[in-house]
Amino acid sequence: AQRADKELAAQPAMRAEIEGTIADSYASIGEYAMADAHYAQAVDAARSSGDGPALRARLTARAATNLNNQNRAKEALPLAKQAFSLAQALPEDNPDRLDVESALAFAETQSGLAETARARYQRVLALQRRVVGDDNSATLATLSGLASVDTDLAHLDEARPLLEELVERNRRLHGEENSGTLSAVNSLAIVAAMQNRFADAEALLAPQMPIYERVFGKDHPLTLRAVSNLGSFIRQQGRNEEARPYYERTVALAEKLYGPTNPTTVLARSNLSLLLRDAGDLT
Secondary structure (H helix, E strand, C coil): CCCHHHHCCCCHHHHHHHHHHHHHHHHHCCCHHHHHHHHHHHHHHHHHHCCCHHHHHHHHHHHHHHHHCCCCHHHHHHHHHHHHHHHCCCCCCCHHHHHHHHHHHHHHHHCCCHHHHHHHHHHHHHHHHHHCCCCCHHHHHHHHHHHHHHHHCCCHHHHHHHHHHHHHHHHHHHCCCCHHHHHHHHHHHHHHHHCCCHHHHHHHHHHHHHHHHHHCCCCCHHHHHHHHHHHHHHHCCCCHHHHHHHHHHHHHHHHHHHCCCCHHHHHHHHHHHHHHHHCCCCC
């Protein structure tokens, strides 16, 4: 990363690819701010390369997805639309165009356009399965997106088999400790909880906790999400005392990561208060 701007100054297309890979790596472990900087450099290099629209469109779309991962949907949707505008110069079944359109569907989902996104995901997924195959990383990203929007729209019977497929493919292709595998298992557990299958949700997520702590660390936002979800699944089964350490850890970690007034921290405190009330601890 430190050498790319100097050593590849005369090869902007190559630099764009490398900066994009670096950005993807940071994004995959939740280091979104670092990813932002490298996506910006990748897009600039692609713009100066003089190549066709495919590379620039693909990198712009990934930059938009990274913004969405930071809850910056208002910035992400225009950027995703810009990426798709570039990609429309490509054939409808071109893999790069499909990848970019999938990123646009994700941006639409994050902007509250769930039905629009769902239709787009369904169309793109069918083409990707045919053009690049079921195990391709772009296909898996679209599969994940469709499962997510189905979950948001409470199409849980449709979301569940998509997530089961996603878990199976990620485990087989990338292993148990891959970030995609962990995310898919977490999403499947959430669907189980939404169907009031809290014991199933706990059974899915509990074995993942040591992996989160080993891969991301104990003080990472993705670990916070897993701790919070697992505590909720346990509490929903009436086991308040077992859930309490998870709720207390969620509050402490949210305060450390985001500060005392952040909405995530405020919600965590509220949830802990409710648990203490239900457990009879009113002090």
